[in-house]
Amino acid sequence: MMRRQFSHTYTARYDEGDCYGHLTPSAFLRYMQDIAALDAEDIQLPGDGYWIIKRTMIDFTAPVQMHTRLEMQTYGMGFSRITAQRGYEARIAGAPQDQPVISAHSLWVYVDKRGRPTRLPEGTAAIWLPDGPVAPSPEASFAPMPQGAPETTTYRVRFSDIDLMKHMNNAAYVEILDNAAWEIYTRADMTPETAILAARQYDIEYLESARLGEKLEIRTWFDDFPSAGKSFTRYQQVWRGDTLLARARSNWLYSLAGSSTHSEAEGR
Numbered sequence: 001m002m003r004r005q006f007s008h009t010y011t012a013r014y015d016e017g018d019c020y021g022h023l024t025p026s027a028f029l030r031y032m033q034d035i036a037a038l039d040a041e042d043i044q045l046p047g048d049g050y051w052i053i054k055r056t057m058i059d060f061t062a063p064v065q066m067h068t069r070l071e072m073q074t075y076g077m078g079f080s081r082i083t084a085q086r087g088y089e090a091r092i093a094g095a096p097q098d099q100p101v102i103s104a105h106s107l108w109v110y111v112d113k114r115g116r117p118t119r120l121p122e123g124t125a126a127i128w129l130p131d132g133p134v135a136p137s138p139e140a141s142f143a144p145m146p147q148g149a150p151e152t153t154t155y156r157v158r159f160s161d162i163d164l165m166k167h168m169n170n171a172a173y174v175e176i177l178d179n180a181a182w183e184i185y186t187r188a189d190m191t192p193e194t195a196i197l198a199a200r201q202y203d204i205e206y207l208e209s210a211r212l213g214e215k216l217e218i219r220t221w222f223d224d225f226p227s228a229g230k231s232f233t234r235y236q237q238v239w240r241g242d243t244l245l246a247r248a249r250s251n252w253l254y255s256l257a258g259s260s261t262h263s264e265a266e267g268r
Helices: 025-042 124-128 170-187 260-267
Strands: 005-011 050-060 069-079 083-092 102-111 151-156 195-206 215-222 231-240 243-256
Touching: 005 025, 025 050, 025 069, 025 083, 025 102, 025 170, 069 124, 083 124, 151 170, 170 195, 170 215, 170 231, 170 243
Parallel strands: none
Antiparallel strands: 005 069, 050 102, 050 195, 069 083, 083 102, 151 215, 195 243, 215 231, 231 243
16 A cells, blocks of 8 residues: 655753763653644645644664664554544664664644534545555543552643743653652652663553643553563553543563663664
């Protein structure tokens, strides 16, 4: 099947890395937003609506070091009347590898100026899938939150968190989720000097929009609390009062600084 692909090269900047020198999940989400916008601009997509992300799933094969050049591709996977499923692949520039170091897909919804879902511009699907329309692949059911009381933290939406739609950007949600988790880790005496956490997977679903100045509560659960040398799964929700705004499931590898486990993670 023929499909349009759009490519762009990114260099992981110093400010896009964490304290380990690894590209952060939120920084990669911003690459995903950017390349999708560049793709749409390149084909001069008609219509005066906006695209918003409803769900994103990312697989990280290995940590990406600062200043690494990533050759990134995006392509359409499937379309409905109001949604588009888009794929992404990122490979280290010049590296002899067939498999991407990071792969992802996301479900986008097309909305009008009032933020309401609306029909895609005529011919949108044919731009990316010239052989004929393909329906979006079914998304996996979202994992239920574990039983038991969560750890909680709070956050107030800042001006730097909002985007063109005047609501909290999807990458900003991931930043507050990761920061909330580190508040919990430090309560258990985990510090960046000893605990190295590398993202393996991130699955996040956006249900409602947060806006400037709103107070949010982040609830966090673990399948098992992080233990050195093992991977663990983190479950999180973002609430505004009684309204669930977003929920996420992420998997991480916990290594001790200087351990062989961490060295193996760097070379995967």
